């Protein structure tokens with residue numbers, strides 16, 4: 001859990017109580033719940049297969065489906081379409097919800113969509129490499145977006 005030193009409401013000191021950060025000023029009463037963040041994930045299917053990409057900040061050889069944060073007041077489905085446009089340079093033909101998956105290690109909730117598209121991948125700023133994996137060779141993995149990939153494969 002990310003630790004804050006001071007209360008964002010009254011600037012008082014925060015104390016840890018039963019695994020939560022709580023404002024030391026009882027009249028303030030602020031509690032930092034550290035709720036998971038919703039993250040959209042895109043299983044982008046081109047005629048050749050599904051796009052897996054490497055984020056610049058990840059270890060080498062780690063690839064995943066593209067993800068992104070939902071912006072303030074943004075519809076998750078619009079967020080995933082925007083992310084695919086920004087990070088892969090692809091316009092999407094259709095979008096369908098695959099499911100919602102926990103990613104406790106990152107304190108995230110993954111909202112996964114499958115989308116059909118065609119065209120040429122043009123990587124955005126966050127990604128530096130990609131590969132297109134034929135659906136017959138695609139496998140999920142045991143956490144986060146990998147659960148979504150496996151669920152999508154299983155449902156086909």
Ligand SMILES: [Zn+2]
Pocket residue numbers: 007008009010011012023024025028029030
């Ligand atoms: Zn406070």
